[in-house]
Amino acid sequence: MSAVTTADPPASAAAGARRRRRRGRWNPPLISGLVLFGLIVACALCAPLLTSQDPIKQNLAQAFLAPGAPGHPLGTDSFGRDVLARMLYGARTDLQVGVLAVVSPFLIGSLIGLVAGWFGGWIDAVIGRVVDVVIAFPFLVLVIALVFAIGPGTTSIYVAITLVGWVAYCRIVRGQMLVAKEQEYAMAARASGLPTWRILLRHLLPNVVLQAVIFSMSDIVLTLLAIVTLGFLGLGVPPPTPDWGTMIQEGQQFILTKWYMSTIPGLAVVITGLALALIADGIVERANQ
Amino acid sequence: MRYLVYILKRLVSLIPVLLGISFIVFFLIRLIPGDPASTLLGVHATPQAIKELRDQLGLSKPLLGQYLTFLGHLLQGNLGYSYVYGSSVLGLITTSLPATIWLLVSGTVFTLLIAVPLAVVAAARRNGILDNIIRAVPVVGLGLPSFWLGIMLILAFGLKLGWFPVAGYGTTLADHLRGIVLPGITIALTLSPILIRSLRASMIDVLNSDYIVTARSKGISTARVVFGHALRNAAVSSVAVLGVNIAYLTGSTLVVERVFSLPGIGEQMISSILGRDFPTVQGVTLTFAIMVVIVNLLTDLTHAALDPRVKLS
Numbered sequence A: 001m002s003a004v005t006t007a008d009p010p011a012s013a014a015a016g017a018r019r020r021r022r023r024g025r026w027n028p029p030l031i032s033g034l035v036l037f038g039l040i041v042a043c044a045l046c047a048p049l050l051t052s053q054d055p056i057k058q059n060l061a062q063a064f065l066a067p068g069a070p071g072h073p074l075g076t077d078s079f080g081r082d083v084l085a086r087m088l089y090g091a092r093t094d095l096q097v098g099v100l101a102v103v104s105p106f107l108i109g110s111l112i113g114l115v116a117g118w119f120g121g122w123i124d125a126v127i128g129r130v131v132d133v134v135i136a137f138p139f140l141v142l143v144i145a146l147v148f149a150i151g152p153g154t155t156s157i158y159v160a161i162t163l164v165g166w167v168a169y170c171r172i173v174r175g176q177m178l179v180a181k182e183q184e185y186a187m188a189a190r191a192s193g194l195p196t197w198r199i200l201l202r203h204l205l206p207n208v209v210l211q212a213v214i215f216s217m218s219d220i221v222l223t224l225l226a227i228v229t230l231g232f233l234g235l236g237v238p239p240p241t242p243d244w245g246t247m248i249q250e251g252q253q254f255i256l257t258k259w260y261m262s263t264i265p266g267l268a269v270v271i272t273g274l275a276l277a278l279i280a281d282g283i284v285e286r287a288n289q
Numbered sequence B: 001m002r003y004l005v006y007i008l009k010r011l012v013s014l015i016p017v018l019l020g021i022s023f024i025v026f027f028l029i030r031l032i033p034g035d036p037a038s039t040l041l042g043v044h045a046t047p048q049a050i051k052e053l054r055d056q057l058g059l060s061k062p063l064l065g066q067y068l069t070f071l072g073h074l075l076q077g078n079l080g081y082s083y084v085y086g087s088s089v090l091g092l093i094t095t096s097l098p099a100t101i102w103l104l105v106s107g108t109v110f111t112l113l114i115a116v117p118l119a120v121v122a123a124a125r126r127n128g129i130l131d132n133i134i135r136a137v138p139v140v141g142l143g144l145p146s147f148w149l150g151i152m153l154i155l156a157f158g159l160k161l162g163w164f165p166v167a168g169y170g171t172t173l174a175d176h177l178r179g180i181v182l183p184g185i186t187i188a189l190t191l192s193p194i195l196i197r198s199l200r201a202s203m204i205d206v207l208n209s210d211y212i213v214t215a216r217s218k219g220i221s222t223a224r225v226v227f228g229h230a231l232r233n234a235a236v237s238s239v240a241v242l243g244v245n246i247a248y249l250t251g252s253t254l255v256v257e258r259v260f261s262l263p264g265i266g267e268q269m270i271s272s273i274l275g276r277d278f279p280t281v282q283g284v285t286l287t288f289a290i291m292v293v294i295v296n297l298l299t300d301l302t303h304a305a306l307d308p309r310v311k312l313s
Helices: A010-025 A028-045 A083-119 A121-136 A139-150 A154-180 A184-191 A196-208 A210-232 A244-252 A260-288 B002-031 B036-041 B047-057 B063-075 B089-124 B129-142 B146-160 B173-179 B181-207 B210-217 B222-259 B265-274 B278-306
Strands: none
Touching (some): A028 A083, A028 A260, A083 A121, A083 A154, A083 A196, A083 A244, A121 A154, A121 B278, A139 A210, A139 B002, A139 B222, A139 B265, A139 B278, A154 A210, A184 A196, A196 A210, A210 A244, A210 A260, A244 B146, A260 B129, B002 B278, B036 B047, B089 B222, B089 B265, B129 B181, B146 B222, B181 B222, B210 B222, B222 B265, B222 B278
């Protein structure tokens, strides 16, 4: 099973290591993920240039046109709205909410994890118990229950995802912090009498945050899925704002005769998820170098 | 004996978590903006009805008192009464729980059927063509929306080929078994990518260890080395991964139940949300959390039983 390797002469070994490092920095998953995600973001941003159709305007006389119909490359939905326009503007909605919804859990969770790991003792114990409790709820169930309680709308999606999502970052950063605070540079910073906030934010944070950044990439995928799922269940971004989840749900009723109505937005979610997963993989590979 | 003490300790450590869960579920109703009673009853409610609901919800009492009353009812198994059906929430949950458990069990079985062979093949033929293909699966699988996958499976195997029912899961055992196949596979296809990744990694670790090299050098066949010697040890760490993800997937059952119209607690939760049936939403949320706690406990116990190195402290 194991390959037989011969020792390289030192010069070529150094060149090989350099090559590997360069490959690690810009590895294939990272490049393909960034290109794919860049294309999706470009399509979302350039939506008005790519289609002249209005994603919200209904035209019942033109309902259920199949893909390839004149003026409607991806057809129209049950209200006669252009599917391509809804896809492109839907990308704007879902990407924006998906990326923004990860920011506050990341910031809040990392900060709490930093504090818990640094101070330890009762502070850590209390935070640990809260984390245990929040983690006991399935992510989607608690998000849905919170969105229901707070009321539908984009703001409550942000609030719900923040209230549930911070725990993952808190756990990751706390774990890293327990190791980092015993390192010599941390002790040196402490011994030099710097204020605690400065030790935490300037000296320790940059060293412990990498794992959280890596996790945030796959977290964007999970958040995007949660948002699309909320849309599918009728609890997401309120209509008539286009959103991929709502489009899949609307298409489900006509799945036998108009299979493409659900299939196309679903594929968009899969491709976006793939792009982000590739970026996440690429960053892990890069960090391992 | 040590194992029994370990079980008891784990059970005691659950008490603060369960208290915390009950507090969050209790607090959900306090998150409703404005006056929960008038929001719940809608714009056409009479002041009399609003007052009655406020009394029923105990909203006029201080917060701690409200929570203690809620906790007292909970300990008696009283989760309140559904606004929509008028029946007890506990009754509704016990009626719909079997479908969810069926779904979880079938999802886990299908996950193992898909993930174990693929992970073993990938690890045994490391860096081969098959390994590269199998390693790509988790990357694609991560962003797969389970509800969309379910709709696609319904379209292909339910509507076009007619092999499986497209909705519900019947009343007899045979109906249940046929009806649970597509939902189970839907869950498995979203769960197995993560398991393949972890099982493959731990298989590779194990296959590189000294005792496997010894087994190989004794001339034991590859199949026996992989299945007889390596898999059991590799499985230990994957049990933990599977446990964590079943907990996560417990949440996805609610969407899968919706897609396949399975009468489980997830479907119950969504229909209660659409009907603004707050006590049922609270009850189901609590049930989901308790299910996760139980799955985590079982995972820990299995892990400790499988691996004697796990510290029973």
